[in-house]
Amino acid sequence: MATTTESQPGATDREPEVRDDPEAVTPPTDDLSDDERALLVDNLRYALDGRWRATRDTVRELSARGDLLPDPSRTLDEARARILGEMRELAQSGFATAGFAADHGGTGDVGASITAIEMLGYADLSLMVKSGVQWGLFGGAVENLGTARHHDRYVAGIIDLDLLGCFAMTETGHGSNVQALETTATYDPQTREFIIDSPTPSSRKDYIGGAAQHATTAAVFAQLITAGPGEEPESRGVHCFVVPIRDSDGNDLPGVTTSDCGYKGGLPGVDNGRIMFDHVRVPAENLLNRYADVEADGTYTSPIENPNRRFFTMLGTLIRGRVSVAATAGAAGRKALTLAGRYGLIRKQFEAPDADNEILVMDYLGHQRKLLPLIAKSYAIAFAQNELTEELHELQSVRDDASDDEVDDGRQRELESAAAGLKAYATWHASQAINVSREACGGAGYLDENQISLIRGDIDVFTTFEGDNTVLTQLVAKELLSAYAEDVRGLSAGGWVRFIATMARDVVVEKTAVRQVVQTLLEGSDEDTEKSNLTDRGTQLRLFRNREDHLIRTCAQRLRRANDDDNDPFEVFNNAQDHLLKVGRVHTERIVLEAFVQAIDECDSRSAAQLLGKVCDLFVYSALEDDLAWFLMHRHVSVERAKAIRRGVNELCLELRPHLRSLVDAFGIPEELLAAPMLEHG
């Protein structure tokens, strides 16, 4: 598939204007000619599609088939077989090559590979998840944790599906706390093998996509136990091993017991299962040994001395899965909002006064207030996601070209933090957007033929897998508060608090170099946010930044109480947990706003940029409204301004209402994938 990343739309279909008239207002869509509206939608989509717009178009073309949509009449077996079949078709079209380096048999375009996976979310989330497991997680583990011997042996088969794999990290007893996994991989120097074992019921691998049926091989995360000459066997922490689990007839291999997680809240096409290992032997070379190895005599070696750092470095390379999940949640939310938005534009209910016609439900303020703020937030998240994908692409591309030492460690930590924060923010948003969309379509929304109920079932687990949202949000806050200090990760809650409490200096978080556009806007706005207009972008940025700074500062103060001998560190941590979670959320929201601001700045169509500006206003106003109690309580907004914010949301909804159709059309979801009988009759 095409992976060009720098294509520009043909000059013929672009609006050449520059933003020379800041006072000009985009007229409501109703007042635009068909051509003007098409151009506006095209320009909005150009902005939303971002750097990998060519990839998006390729997948749009590939997936614009109604028969790709999930069919709830399929049995579990049929659904699973169907998705595997669809993956085979994708594989044949070269879908998976972008995710692997050129010298491993791929084309080495990480950003394209994530974007492509995301686009599958418009078709069938089971297809996205199972593809993500095979190519992103299993393939990603081999690609990023393995070395040449693994790349040579496995990557081609992973790309073309000759080798079906699964990603066996989570255990029944451990999901979030990966460092405490119980599966063991004990090195036997006599045979130069690792013995993979599940010593306890809670060490069972669980919820593993592909483990129930299709995967013949697993990337197994296990405690590596080995002893060098004269040493006692000792755990060296969690490492990843390639372990065959099934023969070609689908039978469990000796010592392996798989089972089926069965029916779930959604994602019927993904065969989640469980794996128990009873002293299963694999050759020593099955250790994915990029970051650590065991010599023939059992001596453990690693270029990274600190075990915590080693563990988190390994995990960090697997971040692609998390980024893909965030991206796809965004796509799923956009699809549900498109379906609900379009339905609201044909569904009528209750008569208008002095008129024979009934009122379009989208003309009710209450309905606008349900959907438009979520659409605005979807725009914001889409822009932030594009930046995240791009940063991941840049970092992983650098890494592939250079020795590990050259990678900017701080930049990697920030990327991981941003990925964690956006994954939580985007998946919670998607859940909410899809729930609201379902309800906004009434009974029609509950019928699977109209798709939203299916998306709702599929998306639910996105807040859980690839990192529980609460844990991830907390992670963001912890990283901020400890200013990405080395050796903090892996500490227990109490240990972490003690670290914070004893940090000599004041926690003043140094934010990443402020982007130019934000800097300019900040400089152009009054430091006293009450003095400037709330539609002033600089003021909006200040409000978000001030909230974050305030929360970080006060949270650090609270945590420092752990210094007091009378206080139990865990209790200090726990009592501040809601505060900590809020730090994580508002930090991410600030990043999301800044990405939106950047995207508007980069939009070269005046009418599109103006409309995006209004959408950004609505995003800001409703984010402020959602957190208004905090802003009032901490005197960051006055009562008068608070009231203006509530009014402003209403006014922006009314103002954007005529553009609603353009706004959802710009998501660029193939029409074939929006098939829904409710959109035919209203």
Next chain:
Amino acid sequence: MATTTESQPGATDREPEVRDDPEAVTPPTDDLSDDERALLVDNLRYALDGRWRATRDTVRELSARGDLLPDPSRTLDEARARILGEMRELAQSGFATAGFAADHGGTGDVGASITAIEMLGYADLSLMVKSGVQWGLFGGAVENLGTARHHDRYVAGIIDLDLLGCFAMTETGHGSNVQALETTATYDPQTREFIIDSPTPSSRKDYIGGAAQHATTAAVFAQLITAGPGEEPESRGVHCFVVPIRDSDGNDLPGVTTSDCGYKGGLPGVDNGRIMFDHVRVPAENLLNRYADVEADGTYTSPIENPNRRFFTMLGTLIRGRVSVAATAGAAGRKALTLAGRYGLIRKQFEAPDADNEILVMDYLGHQRKLLPLIAKSYAIAFAQNELTEELHELQSVRDDASDDEVDDGRQRELESAAAGLKAYATWHASQAINVSREACGGAGYLDENQISLIRGDIDVFTTFEGDNTVLTQLVAKELLSAYAEDVRGLSAGGWVRFIATMARDVVVEKTAVRQVVQTLLEGSDEDTEKSNLTDRGTQLRLFRNREDHLIRTCAQRLRRANDDDNDPFEVFNNAQDHLLKVGRVHTERIVLEAFVQAIDECDSRSAAQLLGKVCDLFVYSALEDDLAWFLMHRHVSVERAKAIRRGVNELCLELRPHLRSLVDAFGIPEELLAAPMLEHG
């Protein structure tokens, strides 16, 4: 089944103490002996079970069978057949008799019938919904809109399922706006028949439970068209007709075309379908003629002259369905919270400092904050629901014994408003509680074997059916603002606003006679809410009441702008819609709080009452926290108090944490219905 309503628990297992020591604090459950804890749970359950506790126990016994739980491996046909089979078993045990008057072949205990249906929600929501359609909606229409000829002919068959019915109200084009239904029933004086017809695609009956497969007869809501001698045929508004739709082999009768809504977001055991009528003739006596009739010559007669009043009187008798749906949503929420609560008490994650063990997830404040406020709100809603059921029982029992004129019209209007408000409040709460519970159980929560994901799919439509929640919430506000004025119902939005705007007097809503306990508490509290302690119940009541009064007053002021000639009445209405919706919500929340206060007052166990007091505090504090921006903006709480509210939620969570198991055990869900593998291994 037993329908005794006044059973009292045996003296032996009740705590005889009176609440003589207001300072005493219930010790944490951990400090209680097993017997003390059992007694506490028993007393809490006694309070929660309310007047129809005997009915609850009967259904508990009847339903304590694991094989009643939904099984996702069933095909749609199997699931539907299974639920029908379970209904037949229920029918044999006399389950449905309570819902019908003694002289129609029932036992005439409305409250017991609603409570029994609610309790089915602990087993399988498909069973509850299909039972509710047959006995509550279809049976309720015949019972309440029909006369002796219908009771004699149909009720026995409805009770024992010889006659399977459906409730054909909603149409593809009209859900909320029932008055605008398009199906026609035209009287033909030649043959003394009604001709039932679906004149347009949008007049198709849609989403009708039972219409896809099992129902042989429909209660069809249609515009009654007739002409008396010398008159032109004219629509007399929506009336209900008994219309056979299928023969005993399941074939559509001539002129009837049914179809299947197919797969849905949940409720697979309910066969929702569609019906089109092509000039189907039914005998004149099939009109359910309690409130209107057509004489042989076509003359239309009704004891209620005003068509609007007639329509709403008919609808009002059908309120049982709405009340049952609210009650069941409460049950579903409690079940999900019980599963998640119990899981949180065995699931551990991340190590405690200085300890080998990992921390119970329920010991994290973040986790407590997810579940405990929802549990507290579930208590509040359960008490309000008990009152609602009781009031419905009283009113419908009175009506059955007396002529219609004796029914207190105002009391009926208030009941309908309370039912609308609580239905919306309880079903939104249930959706949220179930979503949060799923997420709180992580991957385990997503597996159908652990039930929450199934409940999540089933409950989703509860916010839509039996009245869209937004429409219902608005209805509550409109009734309040027009002080239940006659002839306001049925007006368009604009017409209603004009009415409000021209009301001579100030809108000062006269609340229902204040209950004694509330009056006493109000009198004992300072009028200035800032001056008294926030744990003071009177102060809490004042805050809720003041908020409601403030919102009603200011909303009326806004709406009065419609008096101004420059303003379009619909625009005035629409611009205030968010305000109006808020009025509806806060009014219901005030009613819910007062029901909680009443229940605590009536609790004769000191330790249970004390614990309920803490639960009520948490309900109040988190309700205040959820709406803190409003309270601050309108200066009903100070910034200092706002901070105390946030802290208070945390403190109450910590305080109630040791009681969590008791609090969910008191819901009294049969252990067999809580089967979930995740509760075995954590």
